[in-house]
Amino acid sequence: MERPEDGGCAGRARDREATRQRILDSARELFTSEGYAQVSSRRIAAHAGVNVALINRYFGAKRGLLAEVIAEEAAFPGIVEGGREGLPRRLAEHLVHRTLAGGTPLARALEHSAGDPDLKSVHEERLKNAMIGPLAEVIGGPEARARAALAASVILGVGLVRRIEGAAALQELDPDRLVDRLASVISACLAESAPGQAHSGSGRGRG
């Protein structure tokens, strides 16, 4: 069915798969460098050298293009695989290193569009399947999903704040200290029993 090679010929042959992939590659490149909302369908098409209508033909809508792009990459590559021991620290290190270095561009594409209502379902699936799900499975125990959701909140929140205010405040802390701190924060999220409150909370008046 498929042509064996579509190689480098100038006026390339009609090849569904190759065209699809070409669109996907352009979308990933542009989304990750400029963000979802910034890049128009027509620009993706032009970058890929194909017609605009093909985006909707192959991916339903622009939304579907992002969904396919982010489905390709793991949220926590090689982190949950390490097991429960030291998980908070590994998450913290991952977060800090991609926070301070700009890190995985895909995360940026997601943070760019975190609140976009058009992408709610895309983000919902991503959050559940790639973050809360794996995390909950690793930590186990009661209310695992709630604890995982809390950790995911911290991870997304830090990324969001970094994107909004340029990490100016966060960079007051040097990376190592920030990792320490985030590790303890994430530990508090994932812990099975809610620990007695830290030194700053002596005034708890609840019954």
Add this chain to the structure above:
Amino acid sequence: MERPEDGGCAGRARDREATRQRILDSARELFTSEGYAQVSSRRIAAHAGVNVALINRYFGAKRGLLAEVIAEEAAFPGIVEGGREGLPRRLAEHLVHRTLAGGTPLARALEHSAGDPDLKSVHEERLKNAMIGPLAEVIGGPEARARAALAASVILGVGLVRRIEGAAALQELDPDRLVDRLASVISACLAESAPGQAHSGSGRGRG
């Protein structure tokens, strides 16, 4: 200068301030109930019964309209005023109660558009002046802004996750337990010294 009353007359007189306020009221109502991106300039204008061009005349752009709307409301009403003692718990309670009950609609408008690049400057100002700033002032100590930014990350992150996945996972915990947990998480953010890591972090290899 201004007309003393523009009252209820049908074809109302030309009154700059009244028109401005009318637009602002419509924007607040629509933004908070449907979100920034959902509501078009033309719809706001129609709801206010004014011409579309007046939005840009009075607020520069749609962005300016949101900026003015969110400038009207405090981020943590009556929370930082309570001082350092019990601050994490008050923040946690505020967050949970507005999370579970839908809470202040303005926060929703913000979460709706958290990642919108067009609103970056608006969110930046809001984050710095209404969240990190007051928080840092209350907690004091070294790297106060960094610690405050961390707490703000948690607060924004939880709101974001709630909005994305409908709080399904977070609601595994009953509200009181969630408050406990969040209070300890926020305490970990605000603490002056990064505490020794909790029970799950025995594998720390730094130092």
Add this chain to the structure above:
DNA sequence: CTTGACAAGTCAACAGTGTTTACTTATACC
């Protein structure tokens, strides 16, 4: 090789967005 079918690709339009410009009109002062 010719024919025909079907999928791949194209074009132009639609309805919508935020924004701007030129314009009309009502008001307030002289």
Add this chain to the structure above:
DNA sequence: GGTATAAGTAAACACTGTTGACTTGTCAAG
């Protein structure tokens, strides 16, 4: 009453995502 000035308006601009009708390349059957 006349007029400057501001308030309000209408129409357009350039752009967005999306759709349906159309053309064209390719492959299989006759």
